[in-house]
Amino acid sequence: MRRFHVPASAKANPKRRRRPRGSINAADIVSGAVEFCRTTPVDDMTMPQLAAFLNVGVTSIYWYFKSKRELLDAMTEDALATFCDSMPPLRGPGWEDMLREFFVSFYTLLAADQLKCDLVVRRISTEGHTRAIRSWDRAEQLLTALADAGFPPSLARQAFFTLSIYTQGFLLVERTGRISGAITSPPAARAADLVTGGAPAAPQPVAAGSASAEFDFGITTIIAGLRHLLPGDLVHQSPVEGGGRR
């Protein structure tokens, strides 16, 4: 008997009343979106969903961000800032420990935070390479330390780049693995299985500890390889005994 049909999905929460003028701002939207993504993967975040979560009209978001892309960029900026802040200071006694600790922190921090991982890793590769380091003092310190250890600057940058790619690759592979978790098609499992190498033993559910052990293996291997490229080529001037370098 009703005259016009309003589909349930179309009318955003009818209880909500018009908000007063200054009741939201860009920062609130970003932090709200971050909070929303503690529950839902960023890729599934939707403007209407976010608006409902924030208790605003969808259109209001567009007053502060002219597109979803721009909002995501702001979230990324945010994630990047807190990520950089939470990276511990460098402290290894030698360049090898410094490198290892840096990238282990890098990995650990992002592996523990799904949203930060999605945002930061996705963004990281997006910019030019050379000027990248300049904007992050911790990274620049690392390069300086490598230079002090005897690496020519271009070698130091390549070393950093290699470790960075490996770490990002590890995170990305872990992430996409998590997402598409259980693949639907059992008949398609033939060529589908590929390259990925081979985890220790666990067939499917890779334990957190084991993933980290696998990560460490790569870092250790790369650092061992870098040792060879040191111009002085002292390699590791006594076998192991001392527990390694100095």
Next chain:
Amino acid sequence: MRRFHVPASAKANPKRRRRPRGSINAADIVSGAVEFCRTTPVDDMTMPQLAAFLNVGVTSIYWYFKSKRELLDAMTEDALATFCDSMPPLRGPGWEDMLREFFVSFYTLLAADQLKCDLVVRRISTEGHTRAIRSWDRAEQLLTALADAGFPPSLARQAFFTLSIYTQGFLLVERTGRISGAITSPPAARAADLVTGGAPAAPQPVAAGSASAEFDFGITTIIAGLRHLLPGDLVHQSPVEGGGRR
């Protein structure tokens, strides 16, 4: 004066006439989709767009694939098969050259084919690790060769895994870099630049040759690191003499 308004977008090409019974099949759809993606990135492929390209009703696709996901899986299966076929046989005289050639081919093949890269790299990480190799004979050959060279099986698998992660990481970073190419917001360029390490000199347009040189650096470094883990530890049998653990 027309009685009903049909929006232009809604009526799929009006010239097209109903197709006869057996005029399409799953294989045609997959190969058509692959052809379509020579022009458009997979991520932008749309069911209506694909249908128009194939000159079928959208719904017809759903007769053969019950979802877009399933179609993409079929395309991936396809890409994986031709990718495996085009991997050249192993031939390096030693394990080091074999590893290097394998992963350089891996990289080169996928770097040259946007679609294959998107599909294969995305899929690769999706499956369990251990059984992955078993399904690809070339990979299994490699592991056998590593075993012959003296690597214990679990070490061989970890070595393979590390190189694989690095290669995938490199491809992914290159790919996402290409996609979001020119970022919209110049003011956001601050913390946005991060980690990525530092390409030789080119500010933005990374030359193909330079990317490949960067890739090679990482492969070489990792292989050099692996040399140290050989149990016999002949390393390069002079400077280090005793070598390390055991």
Next chain:
DNA sequence: ACCTGAACACCGTTCAAGT
């Protein structure tokens, strides 16, 4: 059995107001 347009619930974004 195979092919199809209309329709549905959703999305990102814009328009044209309301305050």
Next chain:
DNA sequence: ACCTGAACACCGTTCAAGT
């Protein structure tokens, strides 16, 4: 100036036929 619902063009998918 800031907040808003209605509307638009699109998407993936399903329905209810047509042949």
